[in-house]
Amino acid sequence: MKPRAVIVGAGLGGCVLAHALLDTHEVVLVERGASAEDPRFPVVDVGLPAVTQPHVGAGLGGTTQLWHNGLIEVDAEIFSAHWPFPKTELDPFYEQAFPLLSNTSLAQVRAAVDDLxxxxxxxxxxxxxxxxxxxxxxPLNLWESLKLQGRLEVLRGDVVDFELDPAGGIASLTVEEGGQRRQVGGDVFLLAAGGLGSPILLQRLAERAPLPALRHAGAHYEDHxxxxxxxxxxxxxxxxxxxxxxxxxxxxxxxxxxxxxxxxxxxxxxxxxxxxxxxxxxxxxxxxxxxxxxxxxxxxxxxxxxxxxxxxxxxxxxxxxxxxxxxxxxxxxxxQMPTAPELSIWSRREASGQEVRVRRWHLxxxxxxxxxxxxxxxxxxxxxxxxxxxxxxxxxxxLRSAAHHSGTARLSSDAESGVCDPDCRVHGVANLYVCDGSLIPSSGIANTGLTIAALALRLAAHLRRQPSPTRPRE
Incomplete structure (x- = not known):
């Protein structure tokens, strides 16, 4: 029996993850947005205004439906200064990700860079x-270019809660759509809701499991x-x-x-x-x-x-x-924007009852x-x-936001300095991972798309090496 992977978010990270896991996992993808620009889920700026619009995406393909996605590698010096592993660890996955996003080999482009x-x-x-x-x-809408339609189960709805198992892992997600709630169980859970979405989900988890790492959810925000x-x-x-x-x-x-x-x-x-x-x-x-x-x-x-x-x-x-x-x-x-361990992304309930994401960006x-x-x-x-x-x-x-939202569930060597370990797993939760821009501890001046795709392929390779689950599934 294939392990069941539940991916939250159908943007760049979620699409690449689903594509890479389909051979070894039963994949369920949870997406709350109905279209690329979904007004039901607004972002409110309480710091500098984004100006760039829209600066978040939704629906199948996420922001790959909206932006052209220039491809650039994060500089090795940035890895050395800010990441829990060197760039050489990600290089093989950069090489795999590049043709997925461009139909061109990275070696060909690297040679052209030297020539230019x-x-x-x-x-x-x-x-x-x-x-x-x-x-x-x-530009490529990854949902379409990776031909994911019909190859996996898609559930529409918003993740509103987590159910924990006795061992301290995630047993299921509570997904709400149209006032109806359902439990979605799985063996491994992967948050790919974006740099403004995943930290809010982790803040909800912190209400049930106040882990040290979750204090960083929504902090260390970076946007170019x-x-x-x-x-x-x-x-x-x-x-x-x-x-x-x-x-x-x-x-x-x-x-x-x-x-x-x-x-x-x-x-x-x-x-x-x-x-x-x-x-x-x-x-x-x-x-x-x-x-x-x-x-x-x-x-x-x-x-x-x-x-x-x-x-x-x-x-x-x-x-x-x-x-x-x-x-x-x-x-x-x-x-490159300097980051700080202050809360920059959170959610709040408006007088109308609508929940909004709040972003505090300042220079x-x-x-x-x-x-x-x-x-x-x-x-x-x-x-x-x-x-x-x-x-x-x-x-x-x-100056305006580049819509490269990152750092809000950052990779770190320990729970005292970030949310996720070097394998993208949330510190202290056995089967919960993050894979989107929120992982990136610093991108230097690089657009984040290529790095998100490389991290997704690296995480998929890690999950494929894990033993099949033995616990029964409801």
């Missing part, structure tokens, strides 16, 4: 850290601050390289420039600017590319493009490989000082190939 770094040096850019960020030409910080006019034909088509693939490679300040990594993408002098327009540029990538047949998105000529340059390069010669670029910051003064210093550093780095540059006034006021 050489081309940048040949243009006269100084040596420095340039991390490879690969965009497949078309993003925003346009300035513009440069370069003296070299960078337009040939900024959005580089990887040979043998239909995807594009970009090399964010990464500087370090006070232990934080801060990256800068160079995006072509249609007109260097349109300052008032450039300081509040709005991108519709994600909308267009998700729904290329909606004519309204093309109308919006004409309000933002810089996006036209971007899409001509991204979709059609057309690189118009420009020497004007804006700098898009994506920064301290030291981070703002470091970010300003990083802008100076990257302009100094680019100086050998720059004719002139300008920093936007008030750019820090426009």
């Amino acid at each position: 770094r050489r081309r940048y040096r040949d243009l006269g850019l100084p040596e420095g850290l340039m991390q490879g960020l690969y965009y497949p030409r078309w 601050p993003m925003g346009f910080v300035g513009e440069v006019e370069v003296t070299v034909p960078l337009y040939r390289l900024w959005n580089y088509r990887v040979p043998g693939t239909d995807g594009n490679l970009r090399l964010p420039l990464v500087v370090k300040r006070n232990g934080l990594h801060m990256s800068f993408q160079m995006r072509p600017a249609a007109n260097y002098h349109r300052a008032s327009r450039r300081e509040r540029v709005g991108s519709v590319l994600n909308d267009l990538r998700r729904n290329p047949w909606n004519p309204l998105h093309y109308v919006k493009l004409f309000k933002h000529w810089d996006d036209i340059l971007d899409i001509l390069s991204f979709k059609f490989g057309i690189h118009l010669p420009t020497r004007h670029y804006t700098l898009l910051l994506c920064a 301290g003064e030291q981070f703002r000082l470091d970010a300003r210093g990083a802008v100076d550093d990257v302009l100094a780095w680019l100086a050998p190939v720059t004719r002139r540059s300008r920093v936007f006034n008030g750019w820090q006021d426009d």
